[in-house]
Amino acid sequence: MSLVTQFRESRFWPMLWKEFIQMRRDRLTFLMMTGLPAVQLVLFGYAIQTDVRHLKTVVLDESRTAESRALVNVMVNTGSFDLVGAVSDRAQLRDAIESGVASAALVIPPDYERNIKRGRTAEAQIIVDAADPQSSSSAIAGAQLAALARGATIISERSRTAPPIDMRVRPWYNPEQRSAVFIVPGVIGILLTITMILITSTAIVRERERGTLEQLIVTPISKPSLMLGKLVPFVLVGYVQMTVVMGLGKLIFRIPTVGSFALLYLLTIPFIVASLGVGLLISTVARNQVQAMQFSFFFMLPNILLSGYIFPRVAMPLPAQWLGLLLPLTYYLNILRGILLKGVGIAQLWRPTLALSVFATLILLISVRRFSKTIE
């Protein structure tokens, strides 16, 4: 049998043709495929700001001197603090913080300038609303940095020498340190996970619920064609979503795309295969579409929390880091950020690629076996 007839005999095309018609007609799926990328992108791109800057700050300046005003300027220049007003005493300061008008307050005591002039250590105080440790930590760091900088300037002025050390910080890959640059490539990974797992598993379970899966098994369609015909359309959808998110990310969030697109599309394959495997596995366990959705969300949650999509993995306790290693998204995020932001090649990415490939092979073997059993 020639390859062409063999392919025709496998009945792959009619399956594909049918899937695309159904996909076009199913409004919910269509919406999830087109609307979801846009919503996710805007939601996560804009809303997630892990670096807290521009903390609203009031100043209680009891010194009222050139030195105290210089300190306020240095603080504001760090970018961590936005001046929203001045208060005249401690009670007003407490009021401002308790009412939420400000989340930080700078207190400069009356003897501030006098102490500097006499060569003594001048004290100043920064009060931070630290109920949310994440938002307060950058304020604390900013305040300490400002004090050091101001101190160095004063010393070098006093001794008429250049500052002994000048540390020049160079933030590579994301010089403005915008969260969106970190988050948006991850949106691609999350979207692919949702599409491949949620939409695929519900689509297969739907065929079983409707009795059409049974009907298909009685026809001469081969089992590989049945599975491929069901899965391949979603692979194409995944690539379209990915391209849309990268395009919008570049347009709206000015995401750098320095690496090779060809390499990114290529290394996406093992991730897609792994996710399809999970979707197929869920379809063999779930009895109906609602269950398939529940299983999918159950799998999605650790992906969002532990993969490093939003929260940096290095900050997690070790067991959480280990759990993260079991998720394909963890590896795929390395590939996404590596290629898009750093422009690295396969030489730097072979580890996550290998891990993904192993995961993809294993999960696909298991799920195809289980799926074959359920349709017999």
Next chain:
Amino acid sequence: MTSVGASAPLADAVVTEGVRKVFHGGLVAVDHLDLAIHRGEVFGLLGPNGSGKTTTIRMLCGLLTPTAGRASVVGHDVALEPELIRAKIGYMSQRYGLYDDLTVYENLRFYATVYGLHGKARTERLEKHMEEIGLTALRSQLAGTLSGGWKQRLALACATAHEPEMLFLDEPTAGVDPAARRAFWTSIYELAAHGTTILVTTHYMDEAERCQRLAFLSRGHLIGLGTVKEILEHFKQPTIEDVFIELQKRDEGAAA
């Protein structure tokens, strides 16, 4: 018993020898089933719920593997050559197996293509087929919006577009109105007149009486086989319905 050889052209359409099916958990759904269905016959399979009718059909279609025994369909062994059987049979289940979000024509086209029809031959066959069954006017309607009777006709059309040698119908008329049932049986007789062998299960006794031969199943066993006349004489009952009720009573007595 008739020979089971794959090469014998006049072999019976269905032959089973000592077929048994045990499910996980030990439930014996079918046991010691010996059946022979002749070519071109309209054969009815009767029995109460859970008697093993659906399990039998599913084994003959290759959806289930028999635990023991041998079965052949259109000259091929179900265990050895299931893919050869699939191309020659049609199957219509209670659930119809239609895609609600495809149109009438798209459903037909899909199943016809899956059965290997292509190009001009497919178009001509489907146009003729729709004309015969009266689906032409509804061709662009979504299958999900059809009434029960039309869905049933479409399901039959999908199962027969490739002109199968043998047709399996598992409770095809459950839940449709009497007019649709009558029209459906007209189609079945037309198919049989063209040489298609038909195996049908049903709960309607008037339908059972339309079959050329009948088999009664009870708790997985074959407990009666023959023409309507033979069965009525054998069980000394006036109607098939009486036979059915009598057998069910006997069966319950045996189980108790």
